[in-house]
Amino acid sequence: MTQKIIYSNQVDTTLMTIIGVGNYNTVIVLVDENTRRLVLPRLHCLSEAHVIEMPSGDKNKTLDTLTAVWQQLERCGATRKSLLVNLGGGVVTDLGGMAAATFKRGIDFVNVPTTLLAAVDASVGGKTGINFMGLKNEIGVFACARSVILSTCFFDTLPIVELKSGYAEMLKHGMLSNHSDFMELVESDIIPIELESMLELLHKSVKVKEEIVEQDPKEHGQRKALNFGHTVGHAFESKALADGSPVPHGYAVAWGLVVEAVLSHMLKGFPSADLYVLAGFVKSNYGAFHITCDDYDELIGLMRHDKKSRSGEVNCTLLASFGDVRVDNSIGDDDINAALDIYRDLMGI
Amino acid sequence: MTQKIIYSNQVDTTLMTIIGVGNYNTVIVLVDENTRRLVLPRLHCLSEAHVIEMPSGDKNKTLDTLTAVWQQLERCGATRKSLLVNLGGGVVTDLGGMAAATFKRGIDFVNVPTTLLAAVDASVGGKTGINFMGLKNEIGVFACARSVILSTCFFDTLPIVELKSGYAEMLKHGMLSNHSDFMELVESDIIPIELESMLELLHKSVKVKEEIVEQDPKEHGQRKALNFGHTVGHAFESKALADGSPVPHGYAVAWGLVVEAVLSHMLKGFPSADLYVLAGFVKSNYGAFHITCDDYDELIGLMRHDKKSRSGEVNCTLLASFGDVRVDNSIGDDDINAALDIYRDLMGI
Numbered sequence: 001m002t003q004k005i006i007y008s009n010q011v012d013t014t015l016m017t018i019i020g021v022g023n024y025n026t027v028i029v030l031v032d033e034n035t036r037r038l039v040l041p042r043l044h045c046l047s048e049a050h051v052i053e054m055p056s057g058d059k060n061k062t063l064d065t066l067t068a069v070w071q072q073l074e075r076c077g078a079t080r081k082s083l084l085v086n087l088g089g090g091v092v093t094d095l096g097g098m099a100a101a102t103f104k105r106g107i108d109f110v111n112v113p114t115t116l117l118a119a120v121d122a123s124v125g126g127k128t129g130i131n132f133m134g135l136k137n138e139i140g141v142f143a144c145a146r147s148v149i150l151s152t153c154f155f156d157t158l159p160i161v162e163l164k165s166g167y168a169e170m171l172k173h174g175m176l177s178n179h180s181d182f183m184e185l186v187e188s189d190i191i192p193i194e195l196e197s198m199l200e201l202l203h204k205s206v207k208v209k210e211e212i213v214e215q216d217p218k219e220h221g222q223r224k225a226l227n228f229g230h231t232v233g234h235a236f237e238s239k240a241l242a243d244g245s246p247v248p249h250g251y252a253v254a255w256g257l258v259v260e261a262v263l264s265h266m267l268k269g270f271p272s273a274d275l276y277v278l279a280g281f282v283k284s285n286y287g288a289f290h291i292t293c294d295d296y297d298e299l300i301g302l303m304r305h306d307k308k309s310r311s312g313e314v315n316c317t318l319l320a321s322f323g324d325v326r327v328d329n330s331i332g333d334d335d336i337n338a339a340l341d342i343y344r345d346l347m348g349i
Numbered sequence: 350m351t352q353k354i355i356y357s358n359q360v361d362t363t364l365m366t367i368i369g370v371g372n373y374n375t376v377i378v379l380v381d382e383n384t385r386r387l388v389l390p391r392l393h394c395l396s397e398a399h400v401i402e403m404p405s406g407d408k409n410k411t412l413d414t415l416t417a418v419w420q421q422l423e424r425c426g427a428t429r430k431s432l433l434v435n436l437g438g439g440v441v442t443d444l445g446g447m448a449a450a451t452f453k454r455g456i457d458f459v460n461v462p463t464t465l466l467a468a469v470d471a472s473v474g475g476k477t478g479i480n481f482m483g484l485k486n487e488i489g490v491f492a493c494a495r496s497v498i499l500s501t502c503f504f505d506t507l508p509i510v511e512l513k514s515g516y517a518e519m520l521k522h523g524m525l526s527n528h529s530d531f532m533e534l535v536e537s538d539i540i541p542i543e544l545e546s547m548l549e550l551l552h553k554s555v556k557v558k559e560e561i562v563e564q565d566p567k568e569h570g571q572r573k574a575l576n577f578g579h580t581v582g583h584a585f586e587s588k589a590l591a592d593g594s595p596v597p598h599g600y601a602v603a604w605g606l607v608v609e610a611v612l613s614h615m616l617k618g619f620p621s622a623d624l625y626v627l628a629g630f631v632k633s634n635y636g637a638f639h640i641t642c643d644d645y646d647e648l649i650g651l652m653r654h655d656k657k658s659r660s661g662e663v664n665c666t667l668l669a670s671f672g673d674v675r676v677d678n679s680i681g682d683d684d685i686n687a688a689l690d691i692y693r694d695l696m697g698i
Contacts, residue, residue: 063416067412070481070482070487070488071482074481074482074484074487101490102451102488102489102490103487103488104487104488104489105476105478105486105489105490105491106490106491127454128454129454132419132423133419133420133423135423137454138419138423138452138453139419139451139452139453140451140453140454141450141451141454141455141490141492142454142455143490
């Protein structure tokens with residue numbers, strides 16, 4: 001389960017080489033309406049490719065969209081010797097990866113993530129999938145892209161909210177790595193973006209994920225490190241969605257990191273000084289997710305329903321310190337209530 | 350890509366052991382209306398399992414059926430620690446394997462093929478899939494069952510046509526193996542079936558397939574040996590379907606074996622004596638697929654559309670002798686016309 005990851009802002013040249021070496025009889029590119037308009041015209045090596053366009057956004061990461069992509073693969077005559085290039089954010093790379101992995105039992109695909117979040121997260125590790133019956137990534141497979149081209153040169157097409165959203169996952173990787181990686185991130189500016197230094201931060205961040213995934217490709221144990229911040233983050237995200245005011249995934253993760261760092265402090269001795277630095281950075285860049293104590297029960301219910309939970313208990317990954325990861329902690333309701341209280345104090349809400 | 354294959358007519362005990370060792374939190378069994386009625390009641394270890402029933406037959410190996418199976422997996426609370434038991438013929442094991450391999454990015458599944466064809470063919474080698482846009486197994490993944498339990502004890506529930514259909518694939522394996530394996534098959538009686546000696550023949554036959562698949566799990570080269578008989582066989586099957594009088598897959602393969610053995614004789618020196626033995630056995634057990642020279646162009650067109658063909662040429666696996674396999678032969682129209690003439694002579698039509 002290893003994918004070749006190429007770090008380069010010379011995407012056109014890199015992609016041209018991959019296409020040349022693979023000797024494909026057809027090249028197809030999957031885009032959404034945004035990447036079709038803003039990114040595709042910059043890639044001259046795809047000027048002759050068949051284009052499949054899917055609608056953007058997580059709400060379109062569905063079986064219907066997947067079916068439409070399969071149908072268009074048929075119509076443009078794709079064979080086992082064809083290449084699918086997924087050009088877009090995580091929705092495009094996840095759904096396109098699934099389409100390629102299942103079409104004729106698997107054709108080659110290359111991921112070219114165009115958002116920071118997809119670059120740092122969704123395009124690495126071989127996870128593909130779609131949402132199903134209201135559940136995120138419920139149907140999918142583990143499948144490796146032929147190559148993943150990571151670049152920062154398309155990030156100028158992104159809204160600031162998108163950039164920050166991806167940066168939250170980098171923050172998580174920094175915490176899973178060590179103190180100096182974390183400090184480098186909180187001392188860097190997200191905006192204005194500097195493409196080459198961002199590519200270096202991205203490289204360092206993805207390496208952290210790669211090392212964890214390599215040890216545990218099928219998510220049986222240590223890979224759960226990557227869930228840090230996500231049990232609580234997903235609960236925030238789901239609640240916001242249910243309340244009709246959705247929040248970006250990365251923002252929910254940033255707030256989730258704070259709550260799970262609090263739990264880490266309470267239960268595993270994570271240093272309070274580091275917790276304060278984290279909370280300060282999150283508050284100034286992401287604001288706060290506003291909750292009151294009346295919301296706690298609903299949030300705990302949502303945490304219990306997380307895909308990683310078993311038999312109805314809340315399961316979190318915690319840190320004893322930066323880089324010292326403890327997976328599979330079962331957390332009691334009292335501790336969650338206390339952690340949410342402290343989160344509100346830290347965020348001043 | 351190795352699956353544990355267990356040969357046993359003590360299916361209930363074997364399955365109970367697998368379920369016990371796996372420590373699953375839910376066991377779900379996928380059946381069709383036939384195996385629900387005739388086979389499921391014989392397996393006491395599944396008396397408490399959730400039952401998902403799909404309609405039988407290749408025409409139901411569709412995305413709609415797959416979607417219904419996914420929905421029912423959700424409804425019965427399946428998690429990553431659940432087990433799906435696929436109890437049926439190739440349609441059930443192919444679609445159930447695909448459902449399990451994609452549900453939450455993969456849960457454990459066990460295949461218990463109840464037909465000879467599924468036992469000898471579809472349940473081994475990690476191929477799963479569904480038909481799509483009129484194309485067989487167009488959408489699917491390679492995924493390994495936790496175990497495959499091969500038995501003959503349910504074959505008493507099968508129509509004779511089904512048994513013979515599976516036997517044709519065994520005949521193919523015998524030809525890919527050696528002269529004595531082939532002769533043992535043509536000298537055995539298909540009917541009446543003797544369960545224990547059939548289990549031995551089955552074991553020997555599956556070993557042939559296993560060895561080929563192990564060398565080439567993703568079908569890049571040598572695995573094409575298993576396509577012997579199938580380029581022509583699929584063309585016969587498609588034509589029969591188009592003409593409104595479908596034939597069983599195995600019968601089409603049996604006739605395809607004869608035509609491709611003729612081509613092997615013409616182009617690779619396959620011994621004529623062996624060709625006559627094959628043709629005699631096929632004729633007496635399967636009759637003949639009736640064609641006239643007016644059908645040749647249509648058949649060649651169908652052969653060109655075979656999934657294994659590239660750039661519109663007819664591609665066949667051929668034999669220089671039993672066990673001496675030559676993959677990737679491009680066959681000209683004149684040779685196919687001549688081979689179909691000889692086929693008609695051999696079958697007396």
